[in-house]
Amino acid sequence: MMTDTLPDRLCVNPKSPHYDEALLTRGVGIRFNGKQRTDVEEYCVSEGWIRVPAGRARDRRGDPITIKLKGEVVPFLFAEQEAKP
Secondary structure, X not given: OOOOOOOOEEEOOOOOOOEOHHHHHHOEEEEEOOEEEOOOOEEEOOXXXXXXXXXXXXXXXXXXXXXXXXXXXEEEEHHHHHHOO
């Protein structure tokens, strides 16, 4: 049974302890500083940051190199976003 509350921290990388496949398949969106972002790798609401890829750069394991951006983070489910006018 799924609830509509989103976690404080979520990551799209399966190697991360903050990865949740069931939640990600439902469709999680991020609004960062008032704008919707589609390139977010990880977020933390309580600390106010997101991680986004730094261009096409990859580390030695093939994962994207990310940078941390600080600001207001508002996660939402896509079903909720579509329902609101």
